[in-house]
Amino acid sequence: MNNKSRLFKLFYSGFKNVLAFGLIAVLIASCSDLNFSGSKADKGHMDFHLTDAPASYDEVNVDVQGLRIHYTPQSSDTVTSDTTNSDGKWIDLPLDPIRLNLLELTNGIDSLIASADLDPGHYKELRLILGDDNDVVINGETHHLKVPSGQESGYKIKFKTDLESGDDLDVTIDFDAARSVHKAGKSGKYILKPVLKAFISGGEDMETGSIAGNVEPLDAEATVYAIMGTDTSSTQPDSEGAFTLVGLNVGSYDLNIQPANDAYNDTTLADIQVNAGEENNLGTITLSEN
Structure with missing residues (x-):
């Protein structure tokens, strides 16, 4: 191998080392910027x-x-x-x-x-x-x-x-x-x-739970209330009658369903238990007619 080839090989090897070191430095700096207060x-x-x-x-x-x-x-x-x-x-x-x-x-x-x-x-x-x-x-x-x-x-x-x-x-x-x-x-x-x-x-x-279910018939246009002492949450069923009351504190609730349509009676379900991290699904609740 002549002198020019040796010099070129040495230069190329040094250049690769410098490039690799530079890339590592950039990666370290980038990671430091992304996690400046800890990984x-x-x-x-x-x-x-x-x-x-x-x-x-x-x-x-x-x-x-x-x-x-x-x-x-x-x-x-x-x-x-x-x-x-x-x-x-x-x-x-x-x-x-x-x-x-x-x-x-x-x-x-x-x-x-x-x-x-x-x-x-x-x-x-x-x-x-x-x-x-x-x-x-x-x-x-x-x-x-x-x-x-x-x-x-x-x-x-x-x-x-x-x-x-x-x-x-x-x-x-x-x-x-x-x-x-x-x-x-x-x-x-x-x-x-x-x-x-x-x-x-x-x-x-999680320190709260939820109550879910369906209210029928749809034309009752009901509002659903979950009541525990002075703590009251409410919702209205969707177009298919489904409802979910979220963020309820743990305890025993009365579920009161009040229809806007006077053709149906109010309904109350007592002692509905809510546990942390759980959904209590009551299934279908059918309102009676007057």
Whole structure:
């Protein structure tokens, strides 16, 4: 082999080593950028869903602009699940602004609005941030929904959980449209005052359950109420008579079914048990005629 060949071989070998080293450095830097507060394996995961109970409107459209959650590290010795202090911080969850008709998110249907890998720790309180493009449709007529001022930081939602490494949780935010839309006196204007609650709806930390079933006949136009003491949840069956009441605290409920059609009688089923993480399906409930 002549001198030129040897020099070329040495140059080529050195170039490959430099290129390989450069690629490794880029990969390390990229991984560092993606997981600047720890590897994905050190984190837990939360998906955030939005749902609603039926209301007597054609549509209730809300302009969702953001979602925040309060976080306190596990390393804080002075913090418990019920405490918020200077060690905590607000986290803006990744959310693409979206306009949703709440009345399409009923009877167990929801919309995934945010998903995030999060550091282990104590999570307490959510804040839902709304824009100005909100309206309610009544008898085919659209009315703007005014959002009260002073809510730039978001609407408070009571919530708390401890997230561990490897946890995979679903969090559902229940936006009660029926109790959130208000008519402003005789002005003909409408105001949006969100009534919200949140609960773990999937994962090992579920603390709520659900009741499901079917109501017949369809022309009864029933409303279904789950009642336990002062705790009441309601829904209306869909076009096939199916209903689901989600986010119910554990306990024994009375299920009251009230038809809008006077041709049928009210019906109450007593002692319906709700267990954490379970759906109690009651099958078909047939209302009697007057």
